[in-house]
Amino acid sequence: xxxxxxxxxxxxxxxxxxxxxxxxxxxxxxxxxxxxxxxxxxxxxxxxxxxxxxxxxxxxxxxxxxxxxxxxxxxxxxxxxxxxxxxxxxxxxxxxxxxxxxxxxxxxxxxxxxxxxxxxxxxxxxxxxxxxxxxxxxxxxxxxxxxxxxxxxxxxxxxxxxxxxxxxxxxxxxxxxxxxxxxxxxxxxxxxxxxxxxxxxxxxxxxxxxxxxxxxxxxxxxxxxxxxxxxxxxxxxxxxxxxxxxxxxxxxxxxxxxxxxxxxx
Numbered sequence: 190x191x192x193x194x195x196x197x198x199x200x201x202x203x204x205x206x207x208x209x210x211x212x213x214x215x216x217x218x219x220x221x222x223x224x225x226x227x228x229x230x231x232x233x234x235x236x237x238x239x240x241x242x243x244x245x246x247x248x249x250x251x252x253x254x255x256x257x258x259x260x261x262x263x264x265x266x267x268x269x270x271x272x273x274x275x276x277x278x279x280x281x282x283x284x285x286x287x288x289x290x291x292x293x294x295x296x297x298x299x300x301x302x303x304x305x306x307x308x309x310x311x312x313x314x315x316x317x318x319x320x321x322x323x324x325x326x327x328x329x330x331x332x333x334x335x336x337x338x339x340x341x342x343x344x345x346x347x348x349x350x351x352x353x354x355x356x357x358x359x360x361x362x363x364x365x366x367x368x369x370x371x372x373x374x375x376x377x378x379x380x381x382x383x384x385x386x387x388x389x390x391x392x393x394x395x396x397x398x399x400x401x402x403x404x405x406x407x408x409x410x411x412x413x414x415x416x417x418x419x420x421x422x423x424x425x426x427x428x429x430x431x432x433x434x435x436x437x438x439x440x441x442x443x444x445x446x447x448x449x450x451x452x453x454x
Contacts, residue, residue, distance in 0.1 A: 191221040192296075194289055195272030195354065199227050199262035203280035204234040211242045213283050215249075219290035224249045225266040230256025235280075260364035260372035263347075267363065275354050277347035281398060284348075288394035292351035299325055299388040301380070302351040306342070306395040314396070319343045320389040331387045332433065336442050339426050345374040348395050356383055369414065371422045378425040382432065423447045 196214055200207060214224055226239045226249060236253060243249040252265050263277065274296060278284050288304070295302045305318030319338055326334060335344055343349065356362070360383050364376045423446055430436040430443055 191219075192274055192293060193221045193223055193272040194219065194274045194276050194293060194351070195223045195225060195266075195270035196276045196278055196289070197225045197227065197263055197266035197270065198278045198280055199229055199259050199266070200231060200235045200239060200280045201229045201256070201259075201262070202231045202233045202235060204231075204238050206281040207235055207238045208242075210278065210280050210282060210284070211238075213285070214278060215242070215246050216286070217284065217289045218287050219293055222248050222289070223270065223272050225252065225269055226250070227252045227254065227262040227266045229254060229258070229262040257366060258369075258372075260368060260376075261366040263364045263372075263376075264366060267357065270354065273354055275352040275357065277350075277352075278395075279348055279397075282348060283396040283398075285394055285396060288392075289351075291390060291392050291394065295323075295388045295390050296351055296353075299386045300353050300356055300384040302388045302390060303343070304349050304390045304392050304394040306346075306349045306397050307393055308342070308399055309396050310399045316393055317343060318391060318393070321391055323390050325386055325388045328385050329433075331384065332381070332429065332435065333439075335381060336430065336439055339378075339446050340374070342397065345377060346397070347373045347377070348397065352380065356380070359383075368418055368421070369411075371418050374422050375425050378422075378429060382429045419447065 198210065228236045228239055228251065239251050243251055250269060252269060254265055274293065276289060292302045292304065305316055308315045308317050319341060338344060362379050364372050368375060426446055427436060427443055430439060436443060
């Protein structure tokens with residue numbers, strides 16, 4: 190039997206975009222999916238959209254909970270996930286055709302697969318991928334690649350990757366549920382600290398729709414909070430290299446992270 194992939198989708202006030210997302214996920218060429226929709230206390234008709242799609246596709250499981258943020262929502266999804274692999278999708282983005290199949294095909298022998306994505310903004314679509322070739326990196330090589338651009342979406346986001354459910358369970362890996370932002374980065378750092386081999390594929394898997402829409406201005410006056418979060422993320426990143434005995438030799442490269450990534454949501 191093909192391996193089951195648990196696709197976890199947090200849903201919060203996404204009624205206008207959720208249908209587009211679910212069409213792409215349900216229409217994947219890889220059919221052995223468990224699609225977990227976590228309605229995180231939406232105040233719009235998102236739950237009704239979830240239920241409409243669940244009636245059409247028996248692979249869909251709905252979790253309806255009070256609002257707790259994206260980390261808490263993903264933890265709720267993980268608590269119900271039964272797949273051998275875990276994939277994360279955001280409700281306002283698009284998983285491209287064949288993406289899950291490509292990830293699953295590349296997974297054997299690795300703890301994670303990372304692919305390219307499109308950064309979509311202002312009617313422009315840019316292929317983003319830091320590793321251009323199809324290659325598997327062992328732990329030491331991967332950690333040296335990671336330290337160069339840890340804050341890039343390529344490494345810090347969830348949606349261009351496939352994860353091992355067994356590795357998560359073995360090390361009890363869960364999302365921080367009280368971070369206002371950066372919970373994806375923090376989770377990935379914990380996951381990266383456990384991997385032995387990572388596969389990179391040069392295929393574009395995902396359309397990520399990025400829009401400021403005043404977000405930076407809304408968080409400008411939360412600077413003390415954001416500095417605290419950034420410090421916490423930095424410590425999670427640095428700890429990987431301290432535990433490996435690689436920090437002192439690469440201190441300058443690793444410490445750059447504290448300066449070169451935005452402090453805003």
